Amino acid sequence: MKRQNLRTVSLILCIFSYLLVGAAVFDALESEAESGRRRLLEQKRGELRRKYRFSPDDYHELERLVLQAEAHRAGGQWKFAGSFYFAITVITTIGYGHAAPGTDAGKVFCMFYAILGIPLTLVMFQSLGERMNTVVRLLLKKIKKCLGMKKTNVSMENMVLVGFLSCMGTLCVGAAAFSYFEGWTFFHAYYYCFITLTTIGFGDFVALQKNEALQKKPPYVAFSFMYILVGLTVIGAFLNLVVLRFLTMNSEDERRDAEERASLRRVRNNIHLKAKEDSKSRDAIFLPIEDRTSQMNLIPLMQEDADRPRRHSSNSTARVPSFCTCLGYRPRLCGSPAPSHPETLSCHTNPVYYNSISYRIDEVSLSTRDPTGFSSPGSTLSSNSPSCREHHRLRRKSI
Amino acid sequence: AARRSHAPGQLRSSRRRTRALRPGPPAGRRTMKRQNVRTLALIICTFTYLLVGAAVFDALESEQETSERRRLEEKQLELKSKYNLSSAGYQELEWVVLKLKPHKAGVQWKFAGSFYFAITVITTIGYGHAAPSTDGGKVFCMFYALLGIPLTLVMFQSLGERINTFVKYLLHRIKKCLGMRRAEVSMANMVTIGFFSCISTLCIGAAAFSHYEHWSFFHAYYYCFITLTTIGFGDYVALQKDEALQTKPQYVAFSFVYILTGLTVIGAFLNLVVLRFMTMNAEDEKRDAEHRALLTHNGQASSVHTTDTTSSTTAVGGCGGGG
Numbered sequence: 001m002k003r004q005n006l007r008t009v010s011l012i013l014c015i016f017s018y019l020l021v022g023a024a025v026f027d028a029l030e031s032e033a034e035s036g037r038r039r040l041l042e043q044k045r046g047e048l049r050r051k052y053r054f055s056p057d058d059y060h061e062l063e064r065l066v067l068q069a070e071a072h073r074a075g076g077q078w079k080f081a082g083s084f085y086f087a088i089t090v091i092t093t094i095g096y097g098h099a100a101p102g103t104d105a106g107k108v109f110c111m112f113y114a115i116l117g118i119p120l121t122l123v124m125f126q127s128l129g130e131r132m133n134t135v136v137r138l139l140l141k142k143i144k145k146c147l148g149m150k151k152t153n154v155s156m157e158n159m160v161l162v163g164f165l166s167c168m169g170t171l172c173v174g175a176a177a178f179s180y181f182e183g184w185t186f187f188h189a190y191y192y193c194f195i196t197l198t199t200i201g202f203g204d205f206v207a208l209q210k211n212e213a214l215q216k217k218p219p220y221v222a223f224s225f226m227y228i229l230v231g232l233t234v235i236g237a238f239l240n241l242v243v244l245r246f247l248t249m250n251s252e253d254e255r256r257d258a259e260e261r262a263s264l265r266r267v268r269n270n271i272h273l274k275a276k277e278d279s280k281s282r283d284a285i286f287l288p289i290e291d292r293t294s295q296m297n298l299i300p301l302m303q304e305d306a307d308r309p310r311r312h313s314s315n316s317t318a319r320v321p322s323f324c325t326c327l328g329y330r331p332r333l334c335g336s337p338a339p340s341h342p343e344t345l346s347c348h349t350n351p352v353y354y355n356s357i358s359y360r361i362d363e364v365s366l367s368t369r370d371p372t373g374f375s376s377p378g379s380t381l382s383s384n385s386p387s388c389r390e391h392h393r394l395r396r397k398s399i
Numbered sequence: 400a401a402r403r404s405h406a407p408g409q410l411r412s413s414r415r416r417t418r419a420l421r422p423g424p425p426a427g428r429r430t431m432k433r434q435n436v437r438t439l440a441l442i443i444c445t446f447t448y449l450l451v452g453a454a455v456f457d458a459l460e461s462e463q464e465t466s467e468r469r470r471l472e473e474k475q476l477e478l479k480s481k482y483n484l485s486s487a488g489y490q491e492l493e494w495v496v497l498k499l500k501p502h503k504a505g506v507q508w509k510f511a512g513s514f515y516f517a518i519t520v521i522t523t524i525g526y527g528h529a530a531p532s533t534d535g536g537k538v539f540c541m542f543y544a545l546l547g548i549p550l551t552l553v554m555f556q557s558l559g560e561r562i563n564t565f566v567k568y569l570l571h572r573i574k575k576c577l578g579m580r581r582a583e584v585s586m587a588n589m590v591t592i593g594f595f596s597c598i599s600t601l602c603i604g605a606a607a608f609s610h611y612e613h614w615s616f617f618h619a620y621y622y623c624f625i626t627l628t629t630i631g632f633g634d635y636v637a638l639q640k641d642e643a644l645q646t647k648p649q650y651v652a653f654s655f656v657y658i659l660t661g662l663t664v665i666g667a668f669l670n671l672v673v674l675r676f677m678t679m680n681a682e683d684e685k686r687d688a689e690h691r692a693l694l695t696h697n698g699q700a701s702s703v704h705t706t707d708t709t710s711s712t713t714a715v716g717g718c719g720g721g722g
Contacts, residue, residue: 095630200525
């Protein structure tokens with residue numbers, strides 16, 4: 001099966017198993033507590049109803065009132081500060097729900113606001129996160145130099161470690177601050193920071209809801225907003241470092257497959273052209289040269305490709321096989337038969353052709369010396385370079 | 400023959416010269432690096448966006464909020480006097496009602512409910528209709544999210560990319576069948592299809608949930624939107640009426656499948672449109688590094704190659720010559 005399909009199917013299976021396991025564990029952890037709590041609360045409710053002699057209708061009326069008033073308990077949520085808070089929870093997708101648009105117009109605007117805001121925010125956090133990672137890498141390199149370490153390269157492990165510690169540090173700083181300002185325990189404040197910065201945002205714990213903080217404590221409000229945005233940046237930087245490469249894996253595999261297919265097609269075309277021309281006169285031999293001329297433009301590029309740290313390996317693989325057909329060399333990936341005699345002879349007979357070819361062999365060998373980008377073509381090429389040399393010894397003799 | 404063998408060499412060195420002269424990233428400190436400009440612009444954009452949003456939400460919701468609040472306070476006073484409740488008594492009642500609210504919606508932590516909860520965690524929707532009350536539940540929730548969220552992100556992007564590839568292939572075939580001259584699938588085609596898929600996913604969900612949950616079509620659409628963008632306010636939550644989690648397994652299954660499929664469709668659209676922008680800075684960095692490497696390498700290599708050029712015109716270069 002294609003790599004991308006296999007990867008996707010395994011991921012789907014993984015997720016489903018993960019959900020099943022999670023559900024079972026949450027069930028085990030929370031179910032009993034839930035039923036226990038429910039029983040107690042219903043008991044209390046019964047007591048209160050008896051105490052105040054509520055009829056069922058009375059109670060329902062009261063209940064409805066309380067539930068409606070719930071959103072207002074924490075004070076005004078939609079003045080500028082509260083709306084800013086709400087806007088943050090929308091575009092970061094945290095979505096506590098402590099305040100949600102009550103008017104239909106608010107709901108409509110919220111949806112349009114999210115459509116543009118969420119991608120903008122995603123790109124912004126990744127952008128800023130990447131810049132932060134670059135700065136950290138630079139700093140770490142300088143520190144390593146200052147400490148006089150032998151190898152001043154910053155490895156991926158270094159970066160991951162620093163990233164992880166930054167995340168933990170951010171969570172702890174937030175936990176300390178919010179446990180102080182909101183009167184939560186450290187653990188609950190940590191849980192709040194975690195649920196916020198992963199953008200889950202249950203809303204069971206929400207900052208700025210006590211003592212009308214939104215209206216009365218602007219420094220604390222500013223701190224909360226900054227904390228959420230900075231914290232999301234730190235998490236975003238870590239995700240950029242660790243997770244983002246996996247999000248593009250399938251596309252990169254697709255691109256590589258497409259390039260391989262294109263190179264195969266090119267080789268096949270060259271072989272057909274060669275086969276057609278072999279039966280004709282000597283003049284026909286020049287045709288491959290013309291072909292080669294069109295290939296020639298690619299050769300300086302091949303030089304660059306070798307220089308480049310293994311990037312356009314697939315581009316080089318596309319060109320090298322088509323070049324090598326002239327030598328009568330059939331790269332393994334073509335799956336074509338071994339070089340036939342007439343072709344090697346035709347390679348030899350024309351001195352002009354021969355000179356140009358030797359020149360190009362020069363350049364190819366230079367570029368193929370660096371095997372980094374090549375998987376199968378590279379290995380087959382290197383194994384054939386002795387045969388290349390043989391060819392040229394023969395040619396030398398003919399000259 | 401001599402001319403012939405010089406030509407490629409000349410071509411090569413001239414190409415190298417032009418490459419060295421080609422403007423790479425600005426060398427001096429005159430202009431800011433592209434990545435930094437981009438990042439700064441995005442930060443400013445986002446802050447402006449937040450300010451504008453806050454102003455508009457304020458304008459839309461503030462008045463309604465204050466009038467609603469006044470109305471409820473009046474009602475509260477009425478009921479307090481009617482039932483002769485003290486403030487403390489009312490608060491006690493209020494507390495009981497609010498604590499019973501999630502239980503009102505049914506059992507939340509049996510397997511079906513926990514599965515629903517697990518979905519809201521790893522997809523980061525996080526309605527909050529049910530949240531772990533035990534400390535053990537909170538701890539497990541955090542570890543569960545730590546592994547689950549990246550896994551889910553990668554899965555949705557993976558599946559989304561597969562879907563996009565498949566759609567591209569289908570469209571290509573359709574174009575061929577229809578006998579169109581240019582059978583390539585453009586980005587605009589893909590974006591249009593993606594957009595319409597998203598809209599229809601939302602509409603299908605809206606229709607279904609408005610029927611099962613007795614919401615208006617608009618409110619159901621709003622619910623689907625808030626869910627599939629993973630905002631998940633929790634003001635509207637499916638499977639909370641009539642003990643659906645325990646008594647209506649097909650509806651429960653439909654809801655789960657809808658959420659996961661819907662997120663895949665949205666994920667495919669994001670994969671098509673947004674993902675490339677998230678890797679822009681990194682790709683610019685990579686390109687800058689390659690430019691720098693190329694400039695230094697070309698500087699070193701030019702001497703080596705000139706000797707090669709001369710040798711191959713006179714003698715036989717051969718494979719081993721250049722190494």
